[in-house]
Amino acid sequence: MKRDIIIVGGGAVGLMCAYALVKQGRDVTVIDEGDITNSTSFGNAGLLSAFDKSPLSYPGVVGETLKLMLKGESPLTFHPTLDLKIYRWLLKFVQSASEERMKKSMALFEKYGQLALDLYTQMQTEDGMDLDLQKKGLLMVYTQEETFKQKVKKSQNEERFEILDVAQTKHYLPCANDRIQGSVLLKKNAHIDPRCVMLEMKAFLEKSGVHFILNEKIEDLIFENGDIRYVKSKEQLYEANTVILSTGYQIKLARKELMLTPAKGYSITFEMPEILKPKTSLLFADMFIAMTPRRNDVRITSKLEIGSNNKEVVQKQINSIKENFKRYTLPFEMKNPVEWCGFRPLTPNDMPLLGRDEKYRNLIYANGLGWLGITFAPAIGEIIANLITKEQANGDSDDIMAFSGFFQ
Ligand SMILES: Cc1cc2nc3c(=O)[nH]c(=O)nc-3n(C[C@H](O)[C@H](O)[C@H](O)COP(=O)(O)OP(=O)(O)OC[C@H]3O[C@@H](n4cnc5c(N)ncnc54)[C@H](O)[C@@H]3O)c2cc1C
Structure with missing residues (x-):
């Protein structure tokens, strides 16, 4: 047939x-x-984050990643390998980190992100699918003073952004502690439950x-x-x-x-006290840790491991995500945690x-x-x-x- x-x-x-x-x-x-x-x-975070987000290879990415590596907060792990394709991928990644490329990518993200968001809306309203689509924006939470200042400078007087100080950020993210610097709400973004x-x-x-x-x-x-x-x-x-x-x-x-190269990432899905649950999805921008509130639980995702083909959940990586997350949040118990890993099919210029x-x-x-x-x-x-x-x-x-x- x-x-x-x-x-x-x-x-x-x-x-x-x-x-x-x-x-x-x-x-x-x-x-x-x-x-x-x-x-x-x-197992992903379910962020619909096409708007006002730069590609992974943005100008300055190499320097900023090295700084975070020194602080032990970098999401990136590179496993040295004999596979030459990965080094060609890395070269193209670095070459793509230009201002011009970033602007072009962001315009494309906006165009196809809007088309996708309209289609998700149609699936929910016309086809009757229950996607738990939430159009409440994406909160970019900053832990470094310098990167927060840069973001604030870029976001001023723009209708699509809301700049929030520490107290205002805690309204959206009640579990944040005083070590955060503030946040910017990217109002056009949304999230769904990927499952x-x-x-x-x-x-x-x-x-x-x-x-x-x-x-x-x-x-x-x-x-x-x-x-x-x-x-x-x-x-x-x-x-x-x-x-x-x-x-x-x-x-x-x-x-x-x-x-493309497989880029391994992790998620931890857990229950937490309702009062501490975030009001919308968010990204700890300096650490690449996403947090998404869902109907009955919360999911955090992080890590970008290149050069690994190990399909197991590596406990060291889970512990590192938890440690980085806990540095900027109040103590609370992650109840009934489910740990997961998967591979992003990552191209060098997104x-x-x-x-x-x-x-x-x-x-x-x-x-x-x-x-x-x-x-x-x-x-x-x-x-x-x-x-x-x-x-x-x-x-x-x-x-x-x-x-x-x-x-x-
Ligand atoms: C930790 C993490 C967080 C993420 N967060 C987000 C996010 O917030 N927002 C976002 O937009 N994206 C996110 N992503 C990325 C997103 O999950 C992926 O881009 C997306 O799932 C890729 O979908 P896909 O259909 O291409 O691949 P997959 O979901 O991998 O599906 C490929 C399918 O092909 C099948 N397959 C493969 N080979 C064969 C074969 N030979 N024969 C038959 N079947 C085969 C596999 O079984 C699989 O079901 C995240 C990814 C990770 C790892």
Whole structure:
């Protein structure tokens, strides 16, 4: 049986591609090596943080990271490796840290972040999905005097920001202690519960006729006459007109070099006294620790480990997150903690890798969403679905040409 569209990888990106395609009347099959309950798309912070946030490679990133490393508060760990690709990735990361690149990235973040936020709103209001979407802004909490002053300077007299001193910050973050410097509320940002997104989306897609083949790993792609014809698991061959690869940080199936590196991160989800719970999502900006209030608990996430392929939760890293967090918060008990780790598919300039393979036109990549996969996933689905249904070449799609890291 020949299928219309096969999506390999049912993380947020794959499911959002399925959503946009099924809305455009296409027949879609999602194949995943797991059961869609514990990919990177589940354990993340759920921040929809496209607005007024600089990319990871911003001017000054190297100096600031070194300073934090000396203080023991840096989220970054680099594991030296013999894999030369990582050093090329690092070089491009450093090269991307220019003022011009940052402005361009932030404009793209704003455009596709808004599209994604509108689509999340539509999913909740029109499709009836319960995503726990909260449009209350993102609080950037500063622990270093210098970085807070810089942020205040940039945020003055702008409607989209609210500058808060320590006492005002404590209104939003009652568990903060007096060591924080203050905060800036980025009003346009939002957050969701990623677990709700994944489970509600899967249920919606099943109802809409999307076929799911789970617990089956695709091991190879088979090509004929310049096209991809089959995807192959241990047990089966599946034939398709079009194949989308949305396999997150796992890129062995790709037929071209995808310049992305797995960047390991952690989350700790716990219950805390209601009175101390933050009123909105926040980021301890100097330490890259995010904190998201959810219906029944709170999640903190952090760490950016490059060069590691260890899939286990490393207790030293969990302890380091807790120590850094506790330095700036009142003492309280983290009840029923659940510790988790996952890998971000991180590109050096924060641009996702989207578009058709040059050699095999019906093979399409939707990868490299890095630390912003939940923020952008619905927009990526829309871009990829348009590419397919309008039968566009990469060059015909303004979105691919503007946003895809293949062209930058
Ligand atoms: C600690 C942490 C915090 C984060 N916080 C945020 C945040 O606040 N906001 C935000 O926007 N983003 C955040 N992110 C990033 C976000 O989680 C990712 O960008 C996003 O989940 C990537 O989605 P994906 O669909 O590309 O990949 P994944 O979620 O990894 O999904 C890929 C899927 O492909 C499947 N797969 C892989 N290979 C095969 C194969 N050969 N055959 C079959 N199936 C296969 C896997 O099983 C998996 O289900 C965070 C990430 C981390 C680690």
